Amino acid sequence: MSVLIFVESNKGKFKKSALEAVYYGAQIAKQKGSEAIALLCSPADNPAELGKYGASKVIHQNLESHTDNMVVADLIKQAADANGAEYVIMTNSSLGKSLAGRVAIKLDASLVSGATSLPESDSVSKKLFSGKAIASIKLTADKKVISVMGNSVIPEEIGSDAPVEAGSYTARTGRVTVKESKTSDGVVPLPEAELVVSAGRGMKGPENWGIIDEMAGILGATTACSRPVADTGWRPHHEHVGQTGVAIRPNLYIAIGISGAIQHLAGVNNSKTIVVINKDPEAPFFKAADYGVVGDLFDVVPRLNEAFRKFKQ
Amino acid sequence: MNLLVCISRTPETTAKISFAENNTKFNSDGVNYIMNPYDEWYALVRAIELKEAVGGKVIAINVGGPENDIVIRKALAIGADEAVRVNGDPNSALFTATQIANYAKENACDIVFCGKETIDYNGSEVGAMVAELLDQPFISYASKMDVEGTKATVERDIEGGVEVVELDTPFVISAAKGLAEQRIPNMRGIMMAKRKPLAVVEATAVDAKNEIVSYTMPAGKSAVKLIDPENMDELVRLLHEEAKVI
Structure with a gap:
């Protein structure tokens, strides 16, 4: 049993939301007495640093691009199977939102997207109606996928550098090509x-x-x-x-x-x-x-x- | 081109939200329902524009009970050619996505459109699930799309900007603001909608993987603290010492 956390990086750095996801996953692993494994599919200057937020191991397999969610979801599925993941955690980002549904189908898993609390007896909170109500949702399948809403947990340094191993999963051929990316540099999105x-x-x-x-x-x-x-x-x-x-x-x-x-x-x-x-x-x-x-x-x-x-x- | 547009029925934006049956069910008493705005304004209209440009047909699909027919007729009035309602209770993204994917498989759709999310459950889950069930690419949060032959160029919203991608049909796309301009149905459209086909098919069973334990309302905001416009040092002090946000 394990908790697999899909971690996003941006230009080699981890955003706060990525560290939140790792910390969130590590808290679940602690609850369940299992292991929190981080899966990283993009370049990172210091992948071992994820250990500080609770990852016991980092699997690093670079993909040229994250844009084709078919390719990324396929790697997550392989990593989840290889590590017997009960929970798969990701950020509720534009990428996370396009992945969560795919991964849930692949794993035949329960899915809650945009969770705002840690699971308690496999139930998490999520805001509905643009924040006008809160639902407590129980994930009833054996495998569970959660995308974590930003600012839902405050990541703390709870460990030290984690071992990093190269991923050896098979990446399928993508069907989406990125022509251009227009983002404003230096500004927090x-x-x-x-x-x-x-x-x-x-x-x-x-x-x-x-x-x-x-x-x-x-x-x-x-x-x-x-x-x-x-x-x-x-x-x-x-x-x-x-x-x-x-x-x-x-x-x-x-x-x-x-x-x-x-x-x-x-x-x-x-x-x-x-x-x-x-x-x-x-x-x-x-x-x-x-x-x-x-x-x-x-x-x-x-x-x-x-x-x-x-x-x- | 065969263009399938997923439309959902949601409470209107200003609806009062409350819950019934010991806070386990949404209370629909007195609530007005509309077509989910992202489905109507952007997904449906872009599909209609595309059909007008290259030919083919636009099929609106909805998963729900007969109370949804009024929303489906509106999609036909705006310009969908035909509609199908999969009769069942759309109580989870998985249930809804399964029905849509089943239909898309049988009817060889070139592009499946959905809104970026519904304004009630804010899940953003159905599009990705449909894409996975069809083993097709999924482009989320599309704000611009051009199609030439089987090649599509799509601009999608990402954190702090946009990304331009290329791919071939078939694929699934979720529509954000900018993909099209809202169209108001005209009288001719409304009359024609009554004669357009609205097929009803029965849903296939899906094992539920989630269970709503309860709904709650967020704690109410305390009253606003008004600050003298001449004394902005006081506001900065409160933000630092009381709210602790700077």
Whole structure:
């Protein structure tokens, strides 16, 4: 019996979400008195480091690309079979979401995607209705696949470097070719961001975004926007958070000049702390906020930037 | 081309969420249902556009009971050529995916479309399962797709950007915002939808692998703490000392 964790890396580094998955898997292994084995299929500078978060062994087999989920799922299946995995854990990322269903079918396993808690008697929690309800779901099959929602566990260093062995599984031929990848470098992607500064129609125009970028710069935050702002082309489509855009769960979400329509809230209501700055005291967003500032954003934001700058010194 | 579009029936976005039978069942009393927006606005419309460009037919498939027919008729009114309802209780992604894959196998579909997720269970599971059951590639979160002959070029949303991929039909795709523009059914479409075929087939049995133990509501937010707009140092202090997020 074992717990197999599929670990993603990005340009040789492990994202926080990857370490969370390893830690999550290690906690299950501890519960079950079994072993947590990490499977890594992309380049990594220091695979042994996964041992610190609880992996007892790292199987490393590089694939040219992760994009073809048929190929990746096939390797996971082989690794799960070879190691008698009862649980298969992965991140609830864009890759994880495209893999989880595939792997569950291959293993004839139960699946919960986007779990927010560790299993207790094989039951996990998951948010439904964009965070408006929580379900406790029991995984009843012998094998279980779980994709873990970001920020659900806080990974701690609980071990030391793990032995790394080369994987010798057979990779099938892929049917999907990557032509191009366009990502903004140096910025934490929204689904993984801890701090998010977001602005809406109250900004009046794209030329006024300087104060938003400034705040993001001071805090090391990622910028986001509301749907109307993305639709009118003031900001790029990938910055749109909300029901039809990206769903986020940062520690701090600062919403500036956004009224807080239910579709917007659906994408951000998993944030730990929400600050709303709006000149309309009746803006629905204040009902979902922890801290509110009623005032003209063109006065308030520069003042807040100054206060953040002072704090950071 | 044979284009199969999976459509799901979901409570509308603003529906009040509550649970019945000792918090083990969704309470549907007074809830309005709609076609899942990702299925309707993006998956269905892109399939119709593609058929208009290259010919073929668009088949809408739904797994559920007769109460779903109104949503299926809407798909026909928007422009699907025919529809099939697999009669059964869509109580898990596995059940739903199995029915869709069975149909797609028998009817040689070039592309199976679904929405990126349903707005109720937010699972994002059915597309990947259908692809695996068909042993076909799966492209998730597609925001743009061009097809020429059997070759497709697809842009998909990834963390912090997009990825452009190429592949051959057949495949399964999940639709995100940007793949198409919403179409409102017109009167002619609504009239024609009444005459379009809506076949009903019985679902095959699937062993359940999950069990809902209970539903709960998240703890309510306490009231917002308003900060004097002149005193942003106070807000920074609260974020640091009280909320401990900076």
